[in-house]
Amino acid sequence: xxxxxxxxxxxxxxxxxxxxxxxxxxxxxxxxxxxxxxxxxxxxxxxxxxxxxxxxxxxxxxxxxxxxxxxxxxxxxxxxxxxxxxxxxxxxxxxxxxxxxxxxxxxxxxxxxxxxxxxxxxxxxxxxxxxxxxxxxxxxxxxxxxxxxxxxxxxxxxxxxxxxxxxxxxxxxxxxxxxxxxxxxxxxxxxxxxxxxxxxxxxxxxxxxxxxxxxxxxxxxxxxxxxxxxxxxxxxxxxxxxxxxxxxxxxxxxxxxxxxxxxxxxxxxxxxxxxxxxxxxxxxxxxxxxxxxxxxxxxxxxxxxxxxxxxxxxxxxxxxxx
Numbered sequence: 001x002x003x004x005x006x007x008x009x010x011x012x013x014x015x016x017x018x019x020x021x022x023x024x025x026x027x028x029x030x031x032x033x034x035x036x037x038x039x040x041x042x043x044x045x046x047x048x049x050x051x052x053x054x055x056x057x058x059x060x061x062x063x064x065x066x067x068x069x070x071x072x073x074x075x076x077x078x079x080x081x082x083x084x085x086x087x088x089x090x091x092x093x094x095x096x097x098x099x100x101x102x103x104x105x106x107x108x109x110x111x112x113x114x115x116x117x118x119x120x121x122x123x124x125x126x127x128x129x130x131x132x133x134x135x136x137x138x139x140x141x142x143x144x145x146x147x148x149x150x151x152x153x154x155x156x157x158x159x160x161x162x163x164x165x166x167x168x169x170x171x172x173x174x175x176x177x178x179x180x181x182x183x184x185x186x187x188x189x190x191x192x193x194x195x196x197x198x199x200x201x202x203x204x205x206x207x208x209x210x211x212x213x214x215x216x217x218x219x220x221x222x223x224x225x226x227x228x229x230x231x232x233x234x235x236x237x238x239x240x241x242x243x244x245x246x247x248x249x250x251x252x253x254x255x256x257x258x259x260x261x262x263x264x265x266x267x268x269x270x271x272x273x274x275x276x277x278x279x280x281x282x283x284x285x286x287x288x289x290x291x292x293x294x295x296x297x298x299x300x301x302x303x304x305x306x307x308x309x310x311x312x313x314x315x316x317x318x319x320x321x322x
Contacts, residue, residue, distance in 0.1 A: 005032035010073035022288035075168040087112040110305035122308035125287035144249025155238035170212035178214030203318030220318035
């Protein structure tokens, strides 16, 4: 497989440890160039991470002859414009999650790449993490019998960062669901991978604290096509932090966290077994490795524009009562 030279748009926090190092570590990939809105910040990033080229504009990066594929790592309200430019340049693309602020924008992006036969990936990397592949293995082998229901509770206290001017996660123009868009998208996408697509969904979203424009309290329920029911509660002004998923089956249950690096717990016949599956040092490593394998024809990547658009539809429906 020939070396694929990636260009990165955006050089914020997510790229420092979670994603960009994987593009440098995975054999067959190279992080060849980047563009950031602030040139000084981009130059500093490139110097610290050994990225050889800094571009003066996203357009220049996207259309550069020595850039083979593009990773978009900016806030979600800019994803569509950049992605459509990448599609017009006929290059593979990976977009940070959420794919876009709403389902309609996701569909436009998805269709632009599909019409040109171009690979489109979205960084829902939990689908590739060994931790959650262990959960899927338990489900596939029938460890808890027939799956009946999944429930997720995610809460966190309010913090000073909620009202920082640079925090896109609380700006309704960028993320209508607030932290729900940034955090709950991970779990909802994971559930679609574990249990299949959602057939119906409803929910409520409101702003209980009045501290910022986006929603801060969301609740939802849904039905997977396979017959598994689901529910969730996400509150970002609670007294304590909690991250707890429970999958209920006809013969047992599985408990785990989406974000916390806590043991996986399998309960059956009154006996609980805990399994520790550590995250890789670079959390997106397996996601990036799977993109490499997809592009080399070694098997499909589990997170594509198609699957991410479906996750966006689920999120839109949960937020629709706001």
